[in-house]
Amino acid sequence: MAVRIPAAFAANMLEGATLQGIDPAGLLRRAGLPPQPTDLAAPDFVRLVRTVTLTMDDELGGLQHRPQRIGITAIMAGALSHAETLGEAYGRAVQFMDLMDNSFRYGFRESGSSVMFELTRIPGREVLNVMAIEMILVLVTRMLSWMAGNRGATNAAWFDYPAPGHVAAYRGMFARAPMQFGQSSSGIAIPAGLMKLPIVRSEAQAINYARRTPLDAFLPVDAAVGLSLEVAVAVENVLTVERRLADMAEVCSALGIAQHTLRRRLKKEGVDYSDIRKQVRRDLAVRLLTTSDASVEGIAERAGFSEASAFIRAFRSWTGVTPRAYRLSEL
Missing domain, CATH: 1.10.260 (434 Repressor (Amino-terminal Domain))
Incomplete structure (x- = not known):
């Protein structure tokens, strides 16, 4: 469809x-x-x-305090293409956007197994509606993932406004990540391991990509594609039916592939097996919290945790809050 x-x-x-x-x-x-x-x-x-x-003549469509003239994103993309790694490219992007001194201050910091790309409103500056934030988060993160030859992945997303009426579209925009609204800033948590990926696009390619924006900006993108998606499906099947996480040998048997081949091909896609297992488990837990009346203890058991306390600790590491607090924030 x-x-x-x-x-x-x-x-x-x-x-x-x-x-x-x-x-x-x-x-x-x-x-x-x-x-x-x-x-x-x-x-x-x-x-x-x-x-x-x-x-x-405004790439931001009048949504922010001052216009961003046509061509600025292409200039930024060309500059970022000279970074060695994805992490360096994010650092340069934050510096570039802060120099424009528009409606937001930008940040890029490590936090546990994630890095946070964050924007905070500048008091007194115009932010016309939520699309001003949606555009920045989606356009910047997707462009940088593309520069690294990766489809990207999102551990969490948060927003400094209430859930909008079109919030259902966010599931596709932010790769099914756990989301929180009404926060003090807006941003995306990205797996820290991806920051080591090399930038593989040339300056000319990056500029041409920026000029095509927003061709891919608001289309749903799953973090898992190709072999990653096949592995995620196999892990989810075992977790859903047997309420436990499948080990690599089981998945390799189901897919008819050797373990060393699986590791090599997943590495090429910028992920590893343990990250896929964690994301499948997290996605199931979030889905059950937001679509069912199951207790936290019941969700812990269905997500393959031996104890509710272990689930609560894991969930807090994923989202920064407890399962109960997350469920209340979604109401």
Whole structure:
């Protein structure tokens, strides 16, 4: 089934132009869209974003305190392509965006097994609606993952606003990661192991990618693809049925592949077997917390933990809060 972009994204994209006196009906007409679009096909949404940003000469569509002129993201992408590793590229991105001195201050820090890419509002600066934050988090993290030849992975995501009406779309945008709303900042936690990946795209490739934005920005992307996805499915099958985590030998037997081959191919995809097992277990626990009335003890057992206390410790390490606190934040 073709991916549909919620109509809320289009409404939020048009708000900045409307406040600056630009007729939204004219922008929709120029993009080849009806006067009041509902959910949009991805190519239609991309045309709308490009129409708005080019008309305004503002890559941020009037959503932030001051315009970000067309071409700035391409300049940044070219500069980041000269980083040695993904971690270095993130550090450079934060410095570059802080120099623009717009609506946010940016941060990049390590925390346990994750690194945090974070943005905090500057008091008194305009942030028109939630799309200002959505665009930055999604566009920057996906572009940098692409530069490293990786599809990316997200351990957690958090936002400094209440859950929006289109929150269902966030599951695809943020790779099914645990999410929290109403926080003091917004950001994404990324597996620290990915930061060692080398940047493999050239300056020309990076600039061309930035010019294509937002072609892939708001489409669902699973962290697990290719062999990673096959392994995740095999692990999930055992966990769901037998309530335990499968070891590598079992998965290799199910997939008909040698263990050394599995390790080598997963390494090429930028992941390892233990990370996949952790993510499958985490995804199951989050899904049960948000879609069922099962007790914390019951969820711990179904997620393959021998004791609820071990589950609570693990969940806190994933999200920073206890399972009960996370469940309450989702209500």
